[in-house]
Amino acid sequence: MAPVFMRIASLSPAVTEILFALGVGKQIVCTDQFSNFPEEVKAIPHVRDMVKIDPEDIRPFAPDVVFLGTSIQTKLAEALRAAEFSVVHDDPRSLADIYAWMMSIGAIVDREVQAKALVLAMQKGFREVEKKAKAMYAGRDVPLARLYIEEWHAPPFASGNWVPEIARIAGGEQFPVASGALSPEVTLDQVAEWNPDLLVISWCGAGALASKELLLHRPGWDRLRAVQQGNVKVIDDSLLNRPGPRLVEGAQRLYGWIFEMLH
Numbered sequence: 001m002a003p004v005f006m007r008i009a010s011l012s013p014a015v016t017e018i019l020f021a022l023g024v025g026k027q028i029v030c031t032d033q034f035s036n037f038p039e040e041v042k043a044i045p046h047v048r049d050m051v052k053i054d055p056e057d058i059r060p061f062a063p064d065v066v067f068l069g070t071s072i073q074t075k076l077a078e079a080l081r082a083a084e085f086s087v088v089h090d091d092p093r094s095l096a097d098i099y100a101w102m103m104s105i106g107a108i109v110d111r112e113v114q115a116k117a118l119v120l121a122m123q124k125g126f127r128e129v130e131k132k133a134k135a136m137y138a139g140r141d142v143p144l145a146r147l148y149i150e151e152w153h154a155p156p157f158a159s160g161n162w163v164p165e166i167a168r169i170a171g172g173e174q175f176p177v178a179s180g181a182l183s184p185e186v187t188l189d190q191v192a193e194w195n196p197d198l199l200v201i202s203w204c205g206a207g208a209l210a211s212k213e214l215l216l217h218r219p220g221w222d223r224l225r226a227v228q229q230g231n232v233k234v235i236d237d238s239l240l241n242r243p244g245p246r247l248v249e250g251a252q253r254l255y256g257w258i259f260e261m262l263h
Contacts, residue, residue, distance in 0.1 A: 006109060009058055009085075011050055011076070012069035014242040016041055018102055019067070021118050021245050022111040029061040034205065037238065037246070051076060055083035065108065069101070069243065071182065093161050093180040098243045099123075118245060125248035126169050129255050133171030136259055145258045147172040148196035148226065151183045151241065153203050153214060158186045163202075163240055166247060170254035172198065188220050198261055199226040200254065201234045208236035233257050 008028045010016040016035035019025055025040055032050035035041050047057045051072055058066065058080070068077050068089040077089035088108060092098045099119045106115020137144075147167050149159040158175045160183035167174035175194050177184060203210045212234055221227055239250035 006064045007062060008109070009061055009063035009066040010035065011047070011053060011058075012067060012073065013037070013050070013238065014069050014244040015067040015105065017242065017244040017246065018105055018118075019109065022106055022109060022114045024109045024111060027109070029063055030058065053080075055080050055085065058085065059083075067105070092243045093182075095126075095162050095165050095247075097180075098162060098247070101243070122245055122248055126166075126251060129248070129251045130169045133169065133255055133258070136171055136255075136262060140262075142262075144168070144171060144173040145198055145261060146175075146194060146196045147198050147200060147254070147258075148175045148191055148194060148224075149200040149202055149240065150215070151202055151204055151237075153201075153210075156186050156188075156191070157183045158191075159183055159202055159240060162243060162247070166240065166251045167254060170251045171258045172254060188218070192220075192224060195224065196226045197229075197231060198257060199224065199232045200257070201232070202237045202240045204237055204241050206237055208234060210234050210237070231257075231261055 006027050009030050010019055010028050011032040013035045016031050017037055019028060020038050028044055030045045030047055031041060033046050033048055034050050047053055053076055064086065066080055066085045066087045068087060071091045073089060077087050080087045090101045092101045102119055103115050106112045149163055151157045151159040158177055160177040160181045164174040164177050164179050201210045201212060201215060212232055215221060216227060226232055235253055239246050239253060
């Protein structure tokens, strides 16, 4: 039997990456404004924004299904359902949630085997990073490196959801956020009490173009150990903020920075 062909509106950058990884990128008829990976997605029609999308902007593409992801698209999911679109919306908060989400997407697009392989590849990638991180600490009587990974800058929000899990895999401990909890707003005093060894800028939507100076020039932030020691890094936020296959690359990047700092 031939695979099912669907007209897909992928309105989440993470979903877009997952669909391409599953081999159904050619079934995507439109994406959100911020879907930019892999390179082939740039040739697909994009609609404006990813939160305040007008349902009528989707209608000309006649999708069989509209995929959304994470809590910020909850209201959009309601609006699209009210406009009589078939909507699949999930809100993964942990790595286990992400794996289950990928399997669910795979089942919908008739790519269950590929979805299982994708999940296994991610798990293998994380295990390899974790193994290196444990070896990095072998014989050292030191605690895990303290990280402060920031998802938003005005006001500051510490990265939550699956990011604390990824930090631990990479050999670090993220600013205290319960695993699976949404990213919380934080104060300088809270960050100063944590006193991170490494500060990672992962501002949502900024990609790798976030300006480190915006953080370094905040009043009082120069008292943080990470700032004083020059341990402030900028990461392409899609490697940590998008619940998809490239989270492994985000873990690899964090591990590399921790390794450099400890050596």
